Amino acid sequence: MNLNQLREQFPNEATCRKFFENIRWPSGRICPHCGHDKSWVIQAAANRQKRYECSHCTRQFTVTTKTALHATKLPLSTWLLAMYLITSSSKGLASTVLARLIGTTQPTAWKVGHTVRKMMDSSHSDAPLLKGVVELDETYVGGKPPIVPGIQHKRGKGTSKQ
Ligand SMILES: [Zn+2]
Structure with a gap:
């Protein structure tokens, strides 16, 4: 998916929330406090995340309650844009650059980057080990070739590096 497609598919906060909700609750909303499966939407200020109230324990929750994004103000x-940018940049993303791209301060971008990378780290999740056909990106190893006047060393696919 490119950045334009991301914008088209997630034009606003509601589509992003729906996306996160479908991932967290693929077969219906579950109360993160007690595990009950009946809850209702409650009125919340327009600038806040959509909140739900559990019909069993009556506690409130949002899609981020008790996740790595718990009580986020962003x-x-x-978050979705940051996840997209971080997962699609193979060489890592400096927090100063991320800050500019997602429109936050650098310290906030640093925390966002840290949280997203932590979520990607399989030791912090129950993600199963890879199975079946696994494809890896290729890379080339070895230092820069010696500079020889008049010789243009090929880069990327044309290189003679291992
Ligand atoms: Zn509950």
């Missing part, structure tokens, strides 16, 4: 669209 819009979910900012």
Whole structure:
């Protein structure tokens, strides 16, 4: 998916929230406090995340309650964009650059980057080990070739590096 497609598919906060909700609750909302499966939408200020109230324990929750994004003040669209940018940049993303791209301060971008990378780290999740056909990106190893006047060393696919 490119950045334009991301914008088209997630044009606003509601589509982002729906996306996160479908991942967290693929077969219906579950109360993160007690595990009950009946809850209702409650009125919340327009600038806050959509909240639910459990019909069993009556406690309130949002899609991020008790996740790595618990009580986040950033819009979910900012998180989604950060996840997109971090997972699609193979060489890592400096927090100064991320800050510019997602429109936060550098310290906030640093925390966002840290949280997203932590979520990607399989030791912090119950993600199963890879199975079946696994494809890896290729890379080339070895230092820069010696500079020889008049010779243009090929880069990327044309290189003679291992
Ligand atoms: Zn509950």
